Amino acid sequence: MTEPLLSVREVWTTFKAPRGKGGRRQEIQAVAGVDLTVAEGETVGLVGESGSGKSTLARTIVGLERARSGTVTFAGTDVTTGWSRRLRRDVQMVFQDPRSSLNPRMTVRDIVAEGWRAHPGLVRPGGHDAEVAHLLEQVGVDPALAGRRPAELSGGQCQRVAIARALALRPRLLVCDEAVSALDVSVQAQILALLARLREELGLAMLFISHDLGVVRQLSDRVAVMYLGKIVETGPAEQLYSSPEHPYTQTLLASALELDPDATPPAFAAEPLETTPSRSEDRTDAAPSA
Numbered sequence: 001m002t003e004p005l006l007s008v009r010e011v012w013t014t015f016k017a018p019r020g021k022g023g024r025r026q027e028i029q030a031v032a033g034v035d036l037t038v039a040e041g042e043t044v045g046l047v048g049e050s051g052s053g054k055s056t057l058a059r060t061i062v063g064l065e066r067a068r069s070g071t072v073t074f075a076g077t078d079v080t081t082g083w084s085r086r087l088r089r090d091v092q093m094v095f096q097d098p099r100s101s102l103n104p105r106m107t108v109r110d111i112v113a114e115g116w117r118a119h120p121g122l123v124r125p126g127g128h129d130a131e132v133a134h135l136l137e138q139v140g141v142d143p144a145l146a147g148r149r150p151a152e153l154s155g156g157q158c159q160r161v162a163i164a165r166a167l168a169l170r171p172r173l174l175v176c177d178e179a180v181s182a183l184d185v186s187v188q189a190q191i192l193a194l195l196a197r198l199r200e201e202l203g204l205a206m207l208f209i210s211h212d213l214g215v216v217r218q219l220s221d222r223v224a225v226m227y228l229g230k231i232v233e234t235g236p237a238e239q240l241y242s243s244p245e246h247p248y249t250q251t252l253l254a255s256a257l258e259l260d261p262d263a264t265p266p267a268f269a270a271e272p273l274e275t276t277p278s279r280s281e282d283r284t285d286a287a288p289s290a
């Protein structure tokens with residue numbers, strides 16, 4: 001059997017809780033002995049309610065949090081205590097809030113090209129602007145917007161730029177942490193369609209994190225359900241949604257249906273080339289993020 005691209009084994013990540021009444025510090029076990037794998041080209045959805053530990057697990061995988069114990073292996077290399085510069089570019093993250101994840105002072109062109117400073121070999125000499133334009137086209141942003149700054153773009157466009165910035169480093173794994181949660185439903189569907197297309201075109205593997213079961217179902221080959229720091233159930237997406245085994249998964253699915261009894265996963269929307277912010281996106285972007 002081929003080795004998975006990413007392998008997480010018995011990983012624990014803990015934080016110190018604020019001091020309680022007696023002055024004693026307790027420990028928050030945000031990630032409590034997690035096992036998870038992602039194969040080359042596979043999309044694994046990680047779902048669970050707020051506070052279940054999804055972001056901490058993602059941050060531990062990419063090295064933004066230090067695991068207290070356990071191992072994270074990427075492409076056969078143990079990266080639990082640090083990533084080499086070469087391997088680091090193979091894993092890129094896309095975050096929830098597309099505006100705050102982009103430097104407001106930088107132009108779109110500079111944001112997309114930022115990673116090439118550390119990896120100049122990824123771009124042909126003199127090919128910089130053409131490569132930026134190609135990446136913007138690939139994510140559905142008009143290259144004419146390369147001179148704009150994030151504040152001049154819609155939320156959907158910002159998230160596309162964040163995806164282009166990640167793709168510029170030619171990653172093998174994309175970790176998307178609530179990457180569509182701050183967007184309105186129609187823009188969500190467009191970004192999901194974009195991610196699905198990129199996955200096919202580039203053979204990308206994805207760890208796709210969301211509290212939204214419908215969103216996770218659309219994109220994932222396999223789904224892992226997280227509860228109180230643990231993965232309580234993992235399975236092929238269709239199987240997990242049609243016959244969930246763990247009581248927590250059953251409750252999660254039942255409450256999603258309760259919120260929306262007609263819930264059927266929305267179809268992927270077409271992917272128009274975005275040129276200027278649409279009014280509906282502007283309204284959505286002004287609302288507080290989920």
Ligand SMILES: Nc1ncnc2c1ncn2[C@@H]1O[C@H](COP(=O)(O)OP(=O)(O)OP(=O)(O)O)[C@@H](O)[C@H]1O
Pocket residue numbers: 015016028029030048049050051052053054055056057211
């Ligand atoms: N830096 C931190 N310091 C202390 N506690 C933290 C820290 N980061 C996360 N936690 C705690 O760890 C637990 C898991 O949080 P985490 O953000 O990973 O969950 P989540 O499933 O991603 O939720 P959400 O979707 O709301 O972000 C929570 O109890 C949270 O309060």
